[in-house]
Amino acid sequence: MPVNPDLVGRAFPPTAPYLVGREKVREFARAVFATDPQHTDAGAARALGYADVVAPPTFAMVIQDLTLQQLLAQPDSGIALERTIHAEQRFRYTRPIVAGDELVAQLAITGVRAVGKGAMVTSEAEITDAAGAHVVTATSVLLIGGEE
């Protein structure tokens, strides 16, 4: 089954709220070698004007991943995980993610383009906080190989 071009413009429900924990931020910071104290020391984060420890920039992927699970769960997507390559990733920030944030992501597929036997899929997640304000938009470009 080829990638379904009708995914573009399809309405998806927002993801369940994700509560960002302080220890999760510390764990993620350690995993990506983010050694700056703003990620682990609440006092250092407060000195910069944040309520709690600041998540490293790519932590947004953890929230975006919830939307990629929604995409893969579409029975008619034509996207097979084993033939999927993460080709490109972008983040556009209004502010960093901070421990204590309760975040919701809204999925939109903004492009499906045929590439040989496969397709290039652009998947965007708009991540907002409990007040509904924009935090970060995460965009993945996925290359789906054609079936042999």
Add this chain to the structure above:
Amino acid sequence: MTVERASDAATSAGSSALSVGDVIAERTVHLTRESLVRYAGASGDFNPIHYRDDVAAQVGLPGVLAHGMLTMGLAVSTVESWLGDSGRILEYGVRFTRPVVVDAESGADVGIVAAVGAVDEGTARIDLTVTHAGTTVLGKAQVRVRRD
């Protein structure tokens, strides 16, 4: 294990002396299989190609690979002490162009050099050159930052 060196060329994102080509930060990060397992746990990405040699071989990979998002994350962390506040980051994007193979015994070194790519009144573009085994592994790795 991380080797870090702050550059003398430009001491902060707000520095008026910022000019194109200035190297603002660089480091080498040594990845081991433990790093990959740690990132899998922190991110929730448990794709076995990142920790199982047999699965990596089955799908035709040259070995167990680092998560692209781990490379993307550790690359941007390199500039954070120069930035001071990761809230200065407006945008960050990369293309995943080559895999980082992490040997079970010897691991893998990833080198990051961050240089000023463009400057305007309020923002700067930082270009990250990320290499492993003599080749660039990320394409167009660019961070757009606020300078105020």
